[in-house]
Amino acid sequence: MSILFLQGSPVEPSRSAALSGFVAAELDRRGVENTRLKLTDLPAHALLHARFGDPQIRAASERVAAASALVIAxxxxxxxxxxxxxxxxxxxxxxxxxxxxxxxxATAGSPHHALALDYALRPVLQSMSPALVLPGVHATDSTVAKDEHGNYQLSDDIIDRLLQATDRLVYEYRALLSRRAQQVEPVPFDQVRCSV
Ligand SMILES: Cc1cc2nc3c(=O)[nH]c(=O)nc-3n(C[C@H](O)[C@H](O)[C@H](O)COP(=O)(O)O)c2cc1C
Structure with missing residues (x-):
């Protein structure tokens, strides 16, 4: 039970990975266990040919199944x-x-597609039965600038938004774990007495 980061950029270094790196560091600081899955580490032929049975795809899928929360960048x-x-x-x-x-x-070159997370990604995630898809953080490239050493520097505004998003993530994640810990075993349907 931990938080799994999915890194969806095909390039490296990656601005969107810089956002998830910031959130991961915050989780570390707060003692919340988290791991990372770089999608570029998966075999391209298996992804392109929808090879569900490929061992690396299965292992990645199992990591998703085992996680209680995901950060998708x-x-x-x-x-x-x-x-x-x-x-x-x-x-x-x-x-x-x-x-x-x-x-x-998400990161993007311009603010024109700031709603892409909501109109494109959210419906896909929602179709896969999550407990909750949190409000996303969208940053434009100018707010994730490269410094002279080639490292990405986040603007104060993006840092604020990522901190708020991390607060909410940790709150919902802990609430989820606590609900699971308290959950009583469901009663099988055939043992339920109906008085109709
Ligand atoms: C193939 C391609 C398509 C892109 N399309 C858009 C787009 O439609 N809208 C936009 O704002 N930025 C677009 N961008 C810019 C990227 O979203 C932006 O540079 C982003 O920060 C890259 O993230 P990454 O470094 O994690 O890969 C595009 C970039 C590439 C390479």
């Missing part, structure tokens, strides 16, 4: 999200986000 590509991310989401089971909390993050 993607660049905006053609007014939506990356094809790499879509090709991986396509290989998850229909209810592959069942009961999970999801935080989407």
């Amino acid at each position: 993607t660049p905006v590509y053609k007014a939506a999200y990356s094809g790499l991310l879509k090709s991986f989401l396509d290989l998850l089971p229909q209810n592959g986000l069942d009961g999970k909390v999801v935080l989407p993050l």
Whole structure:
């Protein structure tokens, strides 16, 4: 039970990965266990040919299944999200986000597609039965600038928004774990007495 980061950019270094790196560091600071899955580490032929049974795809899918929460970071590509991310989401089971909390993050060249997380990614995530898709954080490239050492520096505004998003993520994640810990075993249907 931990938080899994999915990195959906096909390039490195990546601005969207810089956003998730910031959230991951915040989770570390707060003692919340988290791990990272770089989608570029998965075999391209398996992604392109929808090889559900590929051992690396299965292992990645199992990591998603084992996580209680996901942080999904993607660049905006053609007014939506990356094809790499879509090709991986396509290989998850229909209810592959069942009961999970999801935080989407995106970077984009311009503010014109600031709603891409909401109109493109959110419906896809929602179709996979998550417990909750949190409000996403969208950042334009000018707010994730490269310094002279090649490292990405986040603007104060983006840092504020990421901190707020992390607060909410940790709150919902802990609430989810606590609900699960208190949950009584469901009574099988055939043992329920109906008095109709
Ligand atoms: C193929 C491609 C398509 C893109 N399409 C858009 C777009 O439609 N809207 C936009 O604002 N930025 C677009 N961009 C810019 C990227 O979203 C932006 O540079 C982003 O920060 C890259 O994130 P990354 O470094 O994590 O890959 C595009 C970039 C590429 C390479």
